[in-house]
Amino acid sequence: MxxxxxxxxxxxxxxQSANGQYHGIYVWSVVFIVLTSLLVTFFIYKRKIRNIGxxxx
Amino acid sequence: xxxxxxxxxxxxxxxxxxxxxxxPYIFYASLFVYIGSLFWGLFLTSEDFVQGNSYRIIxxxxxxxxxxxxxxxxxxxxxxxxxxxKVKLSAYLVKSIAPIGAVTTFIALxxxxxxxxxxxxxxxxxxxRIISTLILFIxxxxxxxxxxxxxxxxxxxxFLAILVIVGSVxxxxxxxxxxxxxxxxxxxxxxxxxxxxxxxxxxxxxxGSIIGFSGIVFCLVILSSKLQIxxxxxxxxxxxxxx
Amino acid sequence: MKLINFEFLxxxxxxxxxxxxxxxxxxxxxxxxxxxxxxNKNLEQAFFSILWIATLLVMMLATEDIxxxxxxxxxxxxxxxxxxxxxxxxxxxxxxxxxxxxxxxxLIGALYGFGITRSSESALQILPILLxxxxxxxxxxxxxxxxxxxxxxxxxxxxxxxxxxxxxxxLGKVVIAINLGISFLxxxxxxxxxxxxxxLILPMIISFVIKAHLx
Numbered sequence: 094m095x096x097x098x099x100x101x102x103x104x105x106x107x108x109q110s111a112n113g114q115y116h117g118i119y120v121w122s123v124v125f126i127v128l129t130s131l132l133v134t135f136f137i138y139k140r141k142i143r144n145i146g147x148x149x150x
Numbered sequence: 151x152x153x154x155x156x157x158x159x160x161x162x163x164x165x166x167x168x169x170x171x172x173x174p175y176i177f178y179a180s181l182f183v184y185i186g187s188l189f190w191g192l193f194l195t196s197e198d199f200v201q202g203n204s205y206r207i208i209x210x211x212x213x214x215x216x217x218x219x220x221x222x223x224x225x226x227x228x229x230x231x232x233x234x235x236k237v238k239l240s241a242y243l244v245k246s247i248a249p250i251g252a253v254t255t256f257i258a259l260x261x262x263x264x265x266x267x268x269x270x271x272x273x274x275x276x277x278x279r280i281i282s283t284l285i286l287f288i289x290x291x292x293x294x295x296x297x298x299x300x301x302x303x304x305x306x307x308x309f310l311a312i313l314v315i316v317g318s319v320x321x322x323x324x325x326x327x328x329x330x331x332x333x334x335x336x337x338x339x340x341x342x343x344x345x346x347x348x349x350x351x352x353x354x355x356x357x358g359s360i361i362g363f364s365g366i367v368f369c370l371v372i373l374s375s376k377l378q379i380x381x382x383x384x385x386x387x388x389x390x391x392x393x
Numbered sequence: 394m395k396l397i398n399f400e401f402l403x404x405x406x407x408x409x410x411x412x413x414x415x416x417x418x419x420x421x422x423x424x425x426x427x428x429x430x431x432x433n434k435n436l437e438q439a440f441f442s443i444l445w446i447a448t449l450l451v452m453m454l455a456t457e458d459i460x461x462x463x464x465x466x467x468x469x470x471x472x473x474x475x476x477x478x479x480x481x482x483x484x485x486x487x488x489x490x491x492x493x494x495x496x497x498x499x500l501i502g503a504l505y506g507f508g509i510t511r512s513s514e515s516a517l518q519i520l521p522i523l524l525x526x527x528x529x530x531x532x533x534x535x536x537x538x539x540x541x542x543x544x545x546x547x548x549x550x551x552x553x554x555x556x557x558x559x560x561x562x563x564l565g566k567v568v569i570a571i572n573l574g575i576s577f578l579x580x581x582x583x584x585x586x587x588x589x590x591x592x593l594i595l596p597m598i599i600s601f602v603i604k605a606h607l608x
Contacts, residue, residue, distance in 0.1 A: 098196055098203075105193060110202025119268055120192070120206050123261045127210045131366060134253050138373040145380045146393045285555045292552040299544045308605045309540050312598060313552055316536070320556050327559035331566075 160239045162379045163388050169372050176372075180365020187358025195352050204268040209355060211265055213363035215258035218286060219321075221251040221367070226318035229311035241307035242382065244314060245297055246374035252290035254367060259283055278329040285324055289317055303382060396482065400489040411493040414455035418498050421447040422505050440509045441519075441568040444502055445561060448523065452530035453554075455494045456538050457546040459486060460603065464542055470607050479600035484592070487531050495527035515571050522567055522577075525584045526560070532595045533557050539602045560587070 099105035108117035191209035198205035225247045228240040262280065263273045274280070296313060300306035383389050404410050425443045429436050463469035473479050502523045507516035537553030538546055563580060570577040 096196070097193055099193065108203040108206075110197060110204070112202055114202060114204075114268060116202055116204040116206075116268055119204050119264050123207050123210050123264050124188075124192070126260055126264075127214070127257050130253060130257055131370075134250070134370055135373070138370065138377060142373065142377050142380065145377065145384070149380065149384050149390060149393045285558060288551075289555050292548075292555070295548060296540065296552055299541070299548055305605055305608075309602065312602060313540060316556065316598065320559070323559050324555070327562040331562045 160237050162239050162242065162383055165239055166376060166379055166392065169376070173369065173372055176365055177369045180362045180369065182362075183358055184362025184366055187355040187362055191352075191355035191359060195355060198352075201269050204265065207261055207265040208352075209359045211258060211261040212356060213360040214254050214261060215283065216360055217364055217367050218251055218255040218258050218283070220364075221247050221254060221371075222286065222290075222314075222318060222321060225251070225314050229314040232307065232311045233315070239379075241311065242378040243371075243375055244310055245307065246378045247371055248290055248293045248297070248310075250367060250370045250374055252287060252294065253370075255283060255287040255290055259287060278325075278331060281328050282321075282325045286321065289321075293317075396476075396485050397489065400485055401492070404489055404493055410455075410458070411490075414451045414494050415497050415501065417454060418447055418451040419501060421450070422502075426509075437510055440506070442565075444505065444519075444523075445526075445564050448498065448502065448527060449530060449554075449557065449561075451498060452495075452527060453534045453537075453546065453550050455490065456531060456534040457549075458538075459490060459535050460539055460542055464603075464606065469603065473604065473607060479603060480596040483535070483599045483603070484596040487528075487535055487596070490531050490535075491528050495531060496524065499523035499527055518571050518577065521581060522564070522584065525581070525588050526564065529560060529584070529588050529591055530557060532591045536595050536599050536602070539599045539606075542603075542606050560584075 099108070106117050106121065107115050108120055109115050188209055192206050195206075197203050225244050228243045228247070231237050232240040232244065259280075262283070266275065267273050293310060293313060297306045297310045300309065380389060380393070422443070425439070425447075426436060429439070460469060463472070472482055476482055499520060503516045503520040506519045507513055510516070533553050533556055534549065537549035539549075540552060541548035563583060567577050567580045570580060
């Protein structure tokens with residue numbers, strides 16, 4: 094259950110499947126999009142809260 | 151009785167203080183769970199027999215689409231409370247959930263369409279699930295623009311709550327009708343009533359990522375509602391003390 | 394009855410209110426064959442989808458100022474005080490709009506259907522569907538325009554268009570049934586059922602919204 098599916102980082106990046114296709118580009122772009130959109134949303138809200146805090150003060 | 155209870159414990163002030171105390175625990179715990187189960191899902195599980203490695207997107211796509219619908223439900227619930235008992239806090243919650251819902255629906259749409267390239271051979275299809283998610287996305291944006299177009303917050307809250315409730319009646323109908331129309335999407339891998347259709351080693355990280363993602367989105371909702379409270383109650387004295 | 398007469402007169406006097414949407418409908422339906430080559434068989438295939446979309450758009454345009462003028466000149470407020478059921482007034486207004494806009498558009502749509510598909514049978518079958526659909530659209534878009542009362546109809550459309558999309562799926566199924574010659578009575582009853590629910594509930598919600606506007 095806990096065996097690494099890939100042998101090296103390069104392999105994990107390319108993610109070659111059994112049918113020969115490389116799926117790394119899809120998986121990693123989705124990871125990138127999800128994490129950046131979460132980060133950006135957090136950043137925007139933190140900044141807005143800081144701004145309004147300053148204004149109230 | 152219930153009314154008194156809600157009014158006492160759902161004042162923005164108590165909410166803000168309680169939530170501030172719980173925030174770091176929720177945030178770090180869910181971040182840990184999310185990153186951990188993503189790592190598990192992306193590196194430690196074996197490759198899917200049919201879809202190859204591209205199936206690993208499931209750990210990012212399913213939580214987002216699950217949350218995007220649950221958030222709408224939460225909004226409908228909050229609007230009902232607002233319309234029935236006139237609880238201000240729930241109006242703030244409705245307003246603050248809408249943009250977060252839009253973000254998660256966007257994530258679900260984009261990750262789904264990228265997933266579609268290797269598995270279906272097309273990034274977009276006029277398929278039941280995709281269309282209903284797209285409509286959900288547009289509805290979230292419509293809710294935001296409805297609230298933005300009124301400067302009178304009380305009116306805006308009321309209209310938003312009405313629209314959310316009418317829309318919540320419609321969401322299952324949209325889903326059903328579009329599914330009736332046509333579908334290409336695989337049926338849900340996990341349902342409450344049936345035994346899961348995927349292997350346990352793939353299932354645990356999926357559950358983990360759903361829980362972790364929910365926690366992170368919950369933190370976003372907390373931040374967003376905090377912003378709303380500060381924005382609306384900025385003239386109250388306790389807010390000045392709080393800041 | 395007096396109320397119906399009054400509303401009827403008010404809308405009839407305002408020719409852009411009722412004649413405008415009908416003419417726009419005719420224009421859209423006439424513009425569509427221009428985009429297809431003449432004597433092309435494709436005309437028939439796309440006709441019904443154009444018909445539904447045109448009906449949707451025109452109903453949206455028609456309800457744009459259903460409450461706006463009354464709201465601006467203050468008569469809506471007076472009405473709300475004078476009659477104890479505002480939802481009755483709303484239902485009457487929508488009914489009058491349907492009589493003056495929905496029925497003519499349904500007839501013209503059926504006429505176009507006869508002109509393009511060349512079968513009187515499908516034109517006759519499309520007529521009741523159109524009558525029901527226009528009424529549903531008028532109700533739903535009135536709700537949207539009541540919400541965005543002073544903010545323009547783009548907002549109203551943006552928030553109510555998602556609500557009528559399931560109806561378009563049903564309408565698509567109706568067209569398939571008509572083209573294949575299957576009985577479409579089931580769909581007719583389904584539409585009637587939707588209509589009866591909407592007629593009962595939406596005027597109440599709309600009157601609630603209007604009361605919130607008048608506060």
